Amino acid sequence: NRLSAVNNSTTMxxxxxxxxxxCDPYVPFLNGPLSQTNQVSVxxxxxxxxxxxxxxxxxxxxxxxxxxxxxxxxxxxxxLRDHRTxxxxxxxxxxxxxxxxxxx
Numbered sequence: 513n514r515l516s517a518v519n520n521s522t523t524m525x526x527x528x529x530x531x532x533x534x535c536d537p538y539v540p541f542l543n544g545p546l547s548q549t550n551q552v553s554v555x556x557x558x559x560x561x562x563x564x565x566x567x568x569x570x571x572x573x574x575x576x577x578x579x580x581x582x583x584x585x586x587x588x589x590x591x592l593r594d595h596r597t598x599x600x601x602x603x604x605x606x607x608x609x610x611x612x613x614x615x616x
Contacts, residue, residue, distance in 0.1 A: 518610035518614055522610065523610045525552065525554055526606045526609075526610075527606055528552045528553070529552050530602050530606065531557055531588070534595060535587050535591045536580075537581070538582045538587035538588075538590045539583065540567050540584075541576075541583060542578075546561045546564055549561060568587070569585060582594075
């Protein structure tokens with residue numbers, strides 16, 4: 513099965529790195545810790561600051577937009593709202609790259 517050949521840690525890490533980069537402009541940023549300390553793994557993107565969950569689910573927050581003009585709660589959903597097509601194209605490109613790499 514060709515798909516199972518690319519459904520591995522290398523593929524998932526590439527996809528989650530792309531997700532983190534795409535989401536970064538949407539992550540609230542005042543002086544940097546939240547945006548700059550995410551951890552990307554084969555399981556996803558994790559924001560490790562103690563207040564990350566509070567910021568992520570913060571409804572009706574007035575996130576400062578001085579440094580990240582697109583900053584919002586639920587930044588992954590906001591990014592997908594604005595860039596779903598581009599992100600899906602990048603995921604498709606990663607999978608195709610991995611298929612070429614695996615199949616030679």
